[in-house]
Amino acid sequence: GAVVSQHPSWVICKSGTSVKIECRSLDFQATTMFWYRQFPKQSLMLMATSNEGSKATYEQGVEKDKFLINHASLTLSTLTVTSAHPEDSSFYICSARDPRRGANVLTFGAGSRLTVL
Amino acid sequence: KQEVTQIPAALSVPEGENLVLNCSFTDSAIYNLQWFRQDPGKGLTSLLLIQSSQREQTSGRLNASLDKSSGRSTLYIAASQPGDSATYLCAVRPMGTSYDKVIFGPGTSLSVIP
Numbered sequence: 001g002a003v004v005s006q007h008p009s010w011v012i013c014k015s016g017t018s019v020k021i022e023c024r025s026l027d028f029q030a031t032t033m034f035w036y037r038q039f040p041k042q043s044l045m046l047m048a049t050s051n052e053g054s055k056a057t058y059e060q061g062v063e064k065d066k067f068l069i070n071h072a073s074l075t076l077s078t079l080t081v082t083s084a085h086p087e088d089s090s091f092y093i094c095s096a097r098d099p100r101r102g103a104n105v106l107t108f109g110a111g112s113r114l115t116v117l
Numbered sequence: 118k119q120e121v122t123q124i125p126a127a128l129s130v131p132e133g134e135n136l137v138l139n140c141s142f143t144d145s146a147i148y149n150l151q152w153f154r155q156d157p158g159k160g161l162t163s164l165l166l167i168q169s170s171q172r173e174q175t176s177g178r179l180n181a182s183l184d185k186s187s188g189r190s191t192l193y194i195a196a197s198q199p200g201d202s203a204t205y206l207c208a209v210r211p212m213g214t215s216y217d218k219v220i221f222g223p224g225t226s227l228s229v230i231p
Contacts, residue, residue: 044221106219108162
């Protein structure tokens with residue numbers, strides 16, 4: 001079945017540094033991937049849609065210069081949190097659509113927990 | 118604007134009980150509704166996907182129903198087990214969007230007591 005892998009699964013960094021999170025589709029090609037963030041005890045909120053070979057589309061209120069998204073290949077999208085601050089600490093999850101399974105099914109990664117000190 | 122709510126926010130039941138989780142959405146124009154399970158600190162596991170034309174889906178002890186006209190879905194868990202303890206999220210894919218956007222509810226935290 002479709003598998004989406006995220007790396008790292010958790011990361012701790014100092015305030016002001018940048019952190020990159022990878023989202024890979026392991027056994028299928030994904031022209032579109034989605035990035036979500038989840039604050040403690042809250043639901044997932046869509047941050048942006050990552051499109052292979054083009055610019056990402058950000059949801060309202062999400063700073064594109066803060067959360068850089070690169071979808072350089074059909075199996076990899078990266079989210080870089082630039083100049084991270086403690087308020088960026090969150091759980092980040094990506095998802096991708098496996099075209100073999102139809103337009104309605106999204107496969108989610110296991111998530112990456114970011115803690116900014 | 119589509120909004121998704123879930124009731125109850127938390128639920129604690131003894132092992133063996135049957136239980137129902139509720140999900141409501143404000144706009145019936147959806148492609149599908151999906152139920153997920155999330156274990157603490159982990160990602161999402163898809164449980165059941167109901168297309169807008171369907172009324173229900175079943176997988177093992179799980180049964181999900183969809184009443185699109187009233188904007189409701191229920192997830193029925195039969196003979197609950199401690200291993201069912203997790204947060205259950207429902208999510209809808211709205212029509213009229215150009216992306217595969219999914220809008221999540223806040224989740225129901227389930228604890229099954231041995």
